[in-house]
Amino acid sequence: MLPDHPPRIEDYPYELLSELKECANEHGYRIGPDQAKGWLFFRSASAPGEIGLAATASGMSGPLYFSVFHPGAARELVAPETAEKARGSTKAFTLDSPAALRKAVSDVYRLSISLPTLPLESYLRDIAGLGDTEAERAQKVRIGQDRFRDAQLSYWNSCCPLTGITEPELLRASHIIPWAKCESDAERLDVHNGFLLSSLWDAAFDSGLVTFSDEGLALASPALSASAREALGLDREHLLTLHDDHRARLAWHRGNLFQSS
Template structure:
């Protein structure tokens, strides 16, 4: 069904206002930011960047349920993950708008919007810089700095990849590793070290193989393996059972370094 975001200029029905407010609050957007033309506006109270707007679509309220997002990176990722929900026109300053026939689907997209905004580069980097601002350049302080940065990087990857390995589907956090594409020590800046697009969230065995340069990925996200790789390792990694990685252009740029460094091209 095709829907439009051109909502009549009317107050939101109290019942649906409450449901939209609860949805926003439960998924990280706890700061109300006004109402206009049938939309309710919210921001995160944690400093996560980007405003979102919610609305219910018909005369009586209820379905379709609309979500609009201001953050360009979040909008781009949601377009990939919820292509059937994309609608026009996009209201005001927002970069993407989506319509859902079911409120649960809207809440799922709302949750993704929050986690993606928390993962994308500006937010983890700003938190990291605030935490390490008082540190100097002694060996102990450099180790502390890296430990703090690695923790922010892992959390960003958990947010971006929805807390599961995109190759295996493993979601047990104890078995997930935050894999840098360009390693921490070789990054040119803290911005690159904390960049979610310089990382993959991989199950431990895939992380070990990737970090050692036994495997890499092409621009389509397909796994590449060294020709002399032990058959037992090939069996363990189960290459024939994995789907290609969903890589962005920013991932591809970093992955080109990995392929070149480990002799895949």
């Protein structure tokens, strides 16, 4: 059972309203607010799903309430849940500071633009005028891979989760099930069918020299040399934060690509 929290206020002072509006606006939600029953609702022109922000009589000192309508983003956001949920939203969360609220809003925007089905919809729009010649098929692949990379950059916040590397030139969008093995464009462009890895980790993962357990632990192939293990830092524990949709595809990777012997 979710804990009870102080009630939302209904009438927002101008300063508090401005602070909550700024919190939404600076992280991509610039349409609104609409107000109902103590909730301030915002939308984005570039991300699907509405958000709701609310405060108590303590103002920005917290607790602050955050309702998320996008099901995928709500499912993946890591924050304390609350029963103080806006009607129609998927989940609501309680944050103890303005900084925590800003991070949560930013995370939801980032997830909303990377999770299915937005990358696929963008890809289908981009290829709508292309035919089926060899050159056009190659162009479709390039466009799809660009959209997949964009989604991975958004999902992983432009940072390799294993190394902390943030330079775009050193980051690769790594498919779990390779592009050519996917059964559909939806599978190819699904953000959960990949990771954002540094170039060395990408090469090792793509060739089956490393994979990951369902817990996100890096597993090394016996075929991996000692020098390669050292370069990858496999003497340290590397752990990925995984979603169930990652795990289903990693089972395929372990069974079909990983060099287990």
